[in-house]
Amino acid sequence: MTAIEARPATPTAVGPGxxxxxxxxVGYKYAGRQVALDGVSLRIWPSERVALxxxxxSGKSTLLKILDGVIGxxxxxxxxxxxxxxxxxxxxxxxxxxxxxxxxxxxxDIQLFSATVLDDVAFGPLQLGLTQEEVRERSDExxxxxxxxxxxxxxxxxxxxxxxxxxAIASVLSLRPEVVLLDEPTxxxxxxxxxxxxxxxxxxxAAGRTLIVATHELDIVPLxxxxxxxxxxxxxxxxxxxxxxxxxxxxxxxRVNLIHEHLxxxxxxxxxxxxxxxxxxxxxGEGAVGDAPPEPAAARRSPD
Amino acid sequence: xxxxxxxxxxxxxxxxxxxxxxxxxxxLEQTVGGIxxxxxxxxFTERHARSAGWLQRRDPRIKMAGALTAILAASLxxxxxxxxxxxxxxxxxxxxxxxxxxxxxxxxxxxxxxxAGIVVLPAIFFVPGPRVFDLAxxxxxxxxxWNGLAGAALFVSRVGVSVSLAVLLVVTTPWADVLKSLRAxxxxxxxxxxxxxxxxxIFLFLHTANGIxxxxxxRVVGRxxxxxxxxxxxxxxxxxxxxxxxxxxxxxxxxxxRGFGGEIRTFDTYRARPSxxxxxxxxxxxxxxAVLAGRILP
Numbered sequence: 181m182t183a184i185e186a187r188p189a190t191p192t193a194v195g196p197g198x199x200x201x202x203x204x205x206v207g208y209k210y211a212g213r214q215v216a217l218d219g220v221s222l223r224i225w226p227s228e229r230v231a232l233x234x235x236x237x238s239g240k241s242t243l244l245k246i247l248d249g250v251i252g253x254x255x256x257x258x259x260x261x262x263x264x265x266x267x268x269x270x271x272x273x274x275x276x277x278x279x280x281x282x283x284x285x286x287x288x289d290i291q292l293f294s295a296t297v298l299d300d301v302a303f304g305p306l307q308l309g310l311t312q313e314e315v316r317e318r319s320d321e322x323x324x325x326x327x328x329x330x331x332x333x334x335x336x337x338x339x340x341x342x343x344x345x346x347x348a349i350a351s352v353l354s355l356r357p358e359v360v361l362l363d364e365p366t367x368x369x370x371x372x373x374x375x376x377x378x379x380x381x382x383x384x385x386a387a388g389r390t391l392i393v394a395t396h397e398l399d400i401v402p403l404x405x406x407x408x409x410x411x412x413x414x415x416x417x418x419x420x421x422x423x424x425x426x427x428x429x430x431x432x433x434x435r436v437n438l439i440h441e442h443l444x445x446x447x448x449x450x451x452x453x454x455x456x457x458x459x460x461x462x463x464x465g466e467g468a469v470g471d472a473p474p475e476p477a478a479a480r481r482s483p484d
Numbered sequence: 485x486x487x488x489x490x491x492x493x494x495x496x497x498x499x500x501x502x503x504x505x506x507x508x509x510x511x512l513e514q515t516v517g518g519i520x521x522x523x524x525x526x527x528f529t530e531r532h533a534r535s536a537g538w539l540q541r542r543d544p545r546i547k548m549a550g551a552l553t554a555i556l557a558a559s560l561x562x563x564x565x566x567x568x569x570x571x572x573x574x575x576x577x578x579x580x581x582x583x584x585x586x587x588x589x590x591x592x593x594x595x596x597x598x599x600a601g602i603v604v605l606p607a608i609f610f611v612p613g614p615r616v617f618d619l620a621x622x623x624x625x626x627x628x629x630w631n632g633l634a635g636a637a638l639f640v641s642r643v644g645v646s647v648s649l650a651v652l653l654v655v656t657t658p659w660a661d662v663l664k665s666l667r668a669x670x671x672x673x674x675x676x677x678x679x680x681x682x683x684x685x686i687f688l689f690l691h692t693a694n695g696i697x698x699x700x701x702x703r704v705v706g707r708x709x710x711x712x713x714x715x716x717x718x719x720x721x722x723x724x725x726x727x728x729x730x731x732x733x734x735x736x737x738x739x740x741x742r743g744f745g746g747e748i749r750t751f752d753t754y755r756a757r758p759s760x761x762x763x764x765x766x767x768x769x770x771x772x773x774a775v776l777a778g779r780i781l782p
Contacts, residue, residue, distance in 0.1 A: 250737040278743040289688055290734045295660030295680040302751040307743035312752055335530070335660060337687040355742060
């Protein structure tokens with residue numbers, strides 16, 4: 181079995197017809213007062229590809245940490261792979277749970293805490309109690325899968341941003357989890373690395389993994405997800421549906437701050453239209469979201 | 485024209501102010517320079533550790549054991565000839581490992597005579613025995629003794645050889661391997677893991693501190709007093725500490741996310757080859773010769 185090999189569509193921990201994740205009225209408050217999530221109810225099924233969409237501070241990262249059982253909700257209930265996640269977060273059965281669910285953190289400097297890349301990638305398999313040979317085999321496969329086998333003996337501080345991101349993903353793939361949670365996997369990456377990661381996500385999906393990807397980069401959503409869940413800036417689920425439907429709802433996207441609308445002057449005519457949050461003005465993502473038609477090239481040259 | 489003639493003095497005044505201002509923030513710039521230099525220096529030494537030399541090819545655990553054996557011999561030998569033998573072998577190993585001679589010798593000997601000399605200075609005058617000279621300075625006498633000088637030379641040489649061996653180990657071995665090879669000495673795993681993580685994150689926080697200082701420098705457009713600078717430095721230290729605390733929580737969450745259950749497990753990738761054992765035997769032979777030299781030679 182390799183780091184991305186096809187596996188059963190339904191993990192053994194979940195019965196047929198049961199959701200992998202079942203969240204009911206889940207809330208989370210930082211320091212007991214700062215609301216990150218509010219009344220989130222959601223069901224995620226085996227082999228789904230879900231994009232969690234929301235502006236900065238909408239609670240996407242917090243939701244992923246809860247789904248991974250590294251923090252417990254401060255309100256509501258959540259069951260994941262047949263377990264109570266609050267109990268997992270409290271330290272009960274976390275060992276087994278994290279074999280099945282892997283989280284790639286947004287900041288790779290947090291994830292890469294060992295002195296070398298190889299040590300980091302080997303960290304997860306070592307916790308599984310595997311032999312040194314098995315750990316080596318899994319680590320080598322994950323490194324090769326991410327195209328960074330040549331960086332195995334390098335220290336994380338020597339890596340570029342894209343290399344760190346690949347190493348962070350390799351450190352999760354070496355666990356061979358059923359569910360992969362990715363927090364802003366393509367943020368701040370150069371185009372080549374970004375599309376390498378999009379390709380990886382598609383291969384993981386093709387191999388039957390359940391994928392939950394938090395992002396606010398709308399241009400990649402149709403490529404990586406078959407379901408989009410939108411979080412408002414208050415940490416509530418405000419939409420849940422196919423990406424095409426969600427991305428066509430311009431008013432929704434403006435309301436949750438995923439796109440913005442501003443006024444242009446086109447000669448003597450004032451004209452407004454939306455931009456995705458990650459786009460530059462008149463960027464390539466324009467026209468992919470909202471219901472405003474793309475403007476003619478000549479019109480785009482008009483001064484803002 | 486009038487505007488131009490007015491602009492020139494204004495520009496000069498600004499330049500003068502900038503010059504005074506530059507003088508004022510000089511110590512901050514020095515701090516930035518020091519931090520950057522430390523980072524670069526560490527990376528530079530890693531560069532030596534990754535070159536294809538004789539010691540770089542050795543198993544780190546064998547290297548660690550060899551270095552400790554030689555340092556033990558340097559401590560046990562009581563002759564300069566024995567120390568010279570050890571130092572000669574150290575230089576030969578450095579040469580075979582492509583360590584630049586000037587870099588290696590300067591790194592050790594620029595500091596050692598000063599610090600070790602301070603420690604041993606009183607012994608030169610207080611050890612009994614024949615004097616080299618006796619200079620009367622009023623009621624006091626400046627009279628270094630031969631025995632004291634010989635003891636001081638032995639002490640400084642011993643420190644120099646020991647530090648040379650330690651430096652050679654460090655410059656020919658990536659820090660990650662130095663730390664992991666401590667496991668061969670039965671150092672507890674938790675200690676090794678904490679050291680590794682400290683090494684990993686100290687660079688991150690140095691970079692962060694560097695970035696904060698440069699960001700400040702780019703926005704300082706007026707004069708700042710010494711007290712303002714000190715206030716800013718203390719505030720920044722607090723900020724860094726908060727970031728470190730938050731990051732420690734996040735890192736722990738990242739460890740939990742990969743199945744960490746409180747038990748430390750480390751990955752052993754080392755395989756000692758016959759050539760490594762031969763090298764260790766060679767070091768042991770030199771060490772024994774150095775110790776025996778103390779009994780045979782003066």
